[in-house]
Amino acid sequence: MNDLLNTTLGYIATAYEVAFVWLINPANWVQFALLVGAYLVAVFITRKLNPRLTKLLTPAQDNFSMLSHARRFILVFMPLLLPLLAFGLTAIGEQITRSIFGSGEVIAFGKRVFLFLAVRAFVRDMLSDTLLKLIGRTVLIPMAAIYALGFLDPVLFWLGATIIPLGNMSFSLLGLLRFLVVATIMFWLGRWSNDQSTSIISKQEMRPATQQLAVKATEIAIFGVAFLVVMNIAGVPLTSLAVLTGALGVGIGFGLQKIASNFVSGVILLLEGQATVGDYVELDGGEAGTIVKMTARAAILETYDGKWIVVPNEDFIVTRVINYSDSGSANRYDVAFSVSYDTDINTVTGIALPAVAALDFVLDALMPPDIELDGFGDNGIDFIVEFWVSGIDDGRFKYRSHVRFAVWNALKNAGIEIPFPQRVVEIKGGFPAGVSE
Template sequence: MVGMERYLQQIEPALAAARDWIVTPSAWGQIVALALAVLLGWGAAALVRPMLLRLLSPAAGATGSLSLLRRQLRRLLPLLGPLFAAAFAAFGEEALRALFGTAGIAAFGKRVFLFLAVRAFVRDVLREPFLRAYGRFVVLPIVAVYAVGLMPTVAAALSTMRMPLGNLSFDLLWAMKFALFGGLIFWAGRWSNERSTAYLAGQEELRPATRQLAIKTAEVAIFGLAFLVLMNVMGVNLTSLAVIGGAIGVGIGLGLQQIASNFISGIILLIEGQATVGDYVELDGGEAGTIVKMTLRSIILETFDGKWIVVPNEHFITTRVVNYSDQGSANRLEAAFSVSYDTDINRVPAIIEAAVAKHPKVLGHPEAPDCELRGFGDSGIDFAVEFWVSGLDDGPNKYVSDVLFLIWNALKEAGIEIPYPHRVVELRGPEGGMRF
């Protein structure tokens, strides 16, 4: 009881001052101003929202840039009430300061309305998971501290708390600024990179290698610019980056030669365009597949059985590479067959060439199908037909298999026998030999 009485005695002056203040015109003016700000703010939002909803609602199925912008602006409608209230509160604050010289409650209400606007923006407008988490765990706490008027106090306290990092140290205020600006800047960089990649990938008039080079160049430029902007915002002297560049140079000289070599090789490959996405290539080491992705460090090949092979860019520069150019260029294939020795072989080339030419994927240029006599085998006379197609004989295409079917049917229709091996067996005994 004694402690309670002592506590009441200590707060009695504050309570008396509050009672005296609450009956002043300034206090009632600020309370009325906040009440009016709430009523007018949400009332104005209720009046304006239907008009804006009609204005910002594009026609069904519209996909233009203007329609996209209107949809994005329509998502901001939940912010109308808090923003209108904050505007009316700010107007009331200025008027009360002019009349009474103070408007602390009105200023506090304005900050609370701004906090509600930011909260509505994070909750109702942001949809990307990263931005929602960023707004919830970084932006909202900072705005809450601002709303209660503790921003200067908290900033001063954080600036005195230093975190050691080896021989370096930084204060928590710097770390908070880094989290606030760094996340936003690099999200903007990632968003810009996605948009530039989609735009450049759609430029069909450019060679695939040129498109890949432009995409990688834009990516490096965007994130490099984001890094420089962040360093400038954080107050880091950009001339000190020369020290970092020297350290990176030493690292490359000591142990990153392969990474640097692959990086430079990737740039050379993208500039020269000797291999690009979609080409079917075979390396000296036996690796073969279709190029599905080219990065600044490696090239990814996909085999016809679905495996991915990661090949360092340097291998495409320093070793022999066979490029079958599966990008619409023609490739010559061959199908071998044999006929019986009883066949009039002078008839065979015309029959086979006419049959193979009927295949819809067999080309007449640079050469029509050509049937050649290859030799005289043990069981039959060996032929081969050469033909040109656009693509490779594997994966979804079975050119040689289709052509062999055509050869079989054509020879059957012409009455030409396809031989099979014959063997003669002799059994010798005391009474002489028998032959089968």
């Protein structure tokens, strides 16, 4: 117990001597004063600049120009204004104290603390994705705290010396952490850039197929560059990527050929524009609906009853496809009806045709409706009315239903009978005995 007490008293005496030397050293007091002054000046400047910068950088809600997107991007970094400004002012104070007193450990520690606060604000206020926030809390903030305490160099040395073998390859813990940090930042910037470029491209006046192709090409380019940058910083040689790419190529050639075929077919569809989002199509297999989404592998068709049909892109290339909406062209439909044999067929056209032409969806100027005699049926005389509309007969057969109503009412008003099946039964030899007529 006496030895433990003597050791404890020795530590206390040493700490007291260090604290006493620190307190009587004017350089330390100057550094501490500069540190506090830098923080107060940063707070004052931030309170003055923050509302003005926010007002200056906030664009109108309906403004989606490239400059407005850049201004919104700068606004995201506003939480970093105070710690970074304090960090910069403290760095200036450190240069002053080192030039006058030859030392600046106190103010250098404060500068590292402000940098830690900036990293903490970045993770807390700027990262919204769950995975990115998790990596920030488990990697960025601990590393910034270690740097603020002055233990970064020995910790980095230990991480670099700790090697993890993985088959024929090996990597250090430092390389793994560096890869996670760089990948987090690069792919966060890549996703933000992709969202901004998608928004800008969608506002341009171009065909929907061209817009989707531009969006996909931009997305591949952004994340491709981000991937190469991450691999380069992580120290992964490109020769390894070449081997991996070759292995993937063999896999695509054998096991993933359908996926590759659908991907290439999707690119061809976007380039040629034969079918795009918003078109009503009917495939050779009978699937019909409006294209609501086109992915790298398949197109999503929505039917009239709300069902979604996933159609591989290859089906649009190797099979027959009927596009009812291509280039906004008009479509022709026909409706069959019959009249009684007692009807003067020469008057049918003059009665039914004006009724059909009066419908607001029927194109009457350039392609007026037409009525043709189809044949002489078992129960009546068959006619067909043909009409053109600008669109498709959705609903289903919404247009045909309106036309049938119009023809029915017109014939009824004219006193023309619409026949129904009738049969005449003739019993040869009369009725059997005991059966009255």
